[in-house]
Amino acid sequence: MSKNRSIRKIMSCPGCCTPISKAESITCSAKACKKIFHLLCTGTSELTTHQKKNWTCPYCQAAAKVGGDNSRTPAKASENVTFRNKPNRPEICSQTNSTLTIDVIRDVIREELNKVKKSMIVELEESLRAMVKHELKGFSESIDCLEKSVLFITEEYDSIKKDLACKTETIQYLRTENNKLIETVRCIGTRLEIMEQHNRSCNLEIQCVPEYKNENIHTLIKQLAQTISCDLNESDVHQYTRIAKSNKNDQRPRSIILKLATPRIRDKFLAAVITYNKNHASEKLNSSHLGFGGVNQPIYVAEHLSPANRALHAAARLKAKKKGYRFVWVKQGKIFMRKDEDSEYIYIKTMELLEKIV
Known part of the structure; x- marks a missing residue:
């Protein structure tokens, strides 16, 4: 058994760590070496017999170049050695040259x-x-x-x-x-x-005249004209009627609209009313002058205004009361205001102008 191991150790190629036969091997000619290599590993298959006898391995060649020991020089360092695929035979590699085997494995890995x-x-x-x-x-x-x-x-x-x-x-x-x-x-x-x-330039509005079911407005107008001493012919009166209330909750009787023949006659009638009230300041025109009994009710005669002018006239009177203006009147359908007798009058055209009064 020991002899066989020795033989297998000697016949293992240092380059590939595999067994070799004598026919496919070559031996280093150096006396201190005598290592056996595969012909394929060393690339010496084409050498002659004489050349094979004088061949030295890569280890010896490397040692000769550096002048030292070649025991740790790997065969891979020389280009003359070709490594082949190695079988799994770790015991042979370790017994032949452990350092060489580790380096080779490291390089392969x-x-x-x-x-x-x-x-x-x-x-x-x-x-x-x-x-x-x-x-x-x-x-x-x-x-x-x-x-x-x-x-x-x-x-x-x-x-x-x-x-x-x-x-x-x-x-x-x-x-x-x-x-x-x-x-x-x-x-x-x-x-x-x-x-x-x-x-409405020929119209007059007579306000607060007591109202009865079978009243005769024509007689009332004639009685009013006699009271204020205004000559009024039949031809001067074109129409008369009571108009509906603007406010149904108002307790005053409906107003009488009197349409006269011309604006001049209307102005004469209105002037007669103003003159009568001035001359009878203690007893101005009232219901007793028209033959009505009971409590005397004041009667007012004024120009018949359009709805817009009526609203403007009402707003002007409220403004005058608030700002202390003494006079507010209507003439020819136009509304005027005056603070006192010495001040200038103001013609109120629109609500915007009325708002500017201070």
Whole structure:
């Protein structure tokens, strides 16, 4: 058994750590070495017999170059040794040259690791490239969808902007037209008020005359004219009637509207009333002068005003009472105010002018 192990130890190639036969081996010619190598490991298959006898192994050649011991110089250091795939025979390698075997294994492992590393790097690069390509494809689709959405929104925005500009222009035109119409309506309203007042230029309004079911208004008017000493012919009176109350809750009797022939006759009748009241300050015109019994009720005679002028006259009287104006009167359908006898009169045309009075 010991002899066989010795033989197997001697017949193992230091380069590849595998058994070799004599026919495929070559022996180092150095006396201190005498190591046996595979012909393929040393690349000496083409050498002649004489050359093989004088051949020295790479270890001896390396030792000769540095002039030292060659026991730890690896066979791989020389380009003349070719390493082949080694079988799993760790006992042979350890018995032949342990240092050489560890270095070789280290180099092989390093080479294999480098190969695996390169392979892993390549696979990782391919995987990353595929993953990035897949992600970029998704991003590209999302960007395309976003571009379409932005384009659609832009088109809608442009359409809305154009439509808004058109509507803004229309609104501006309608606003201008509306202002014109407002001014036209105001002008027409003013003219209508003037016409309404003009139609009442011959009318007088007799207020607070007691009202009865079978009354004779014509007789009442004649009695009133006699009381104030105003000559009034039958032809001077065109029409007379009581008018509806503006306020149904008002307890005063309905007013009598007297339409005379001309504004001059109306003014003469009105002047006669004013003169009578001045001359009879203690007993001004009242219901007893018209033949009514009971409590005497004051009777007022004034110009027949249009609804707008009537409201303006009422507001002017309230303003005069509030601000201390003593005189408010109506002449020719126009309303005037005066604070006292020495002050100038104010012509009240509109409510806006009345509000400015202080």
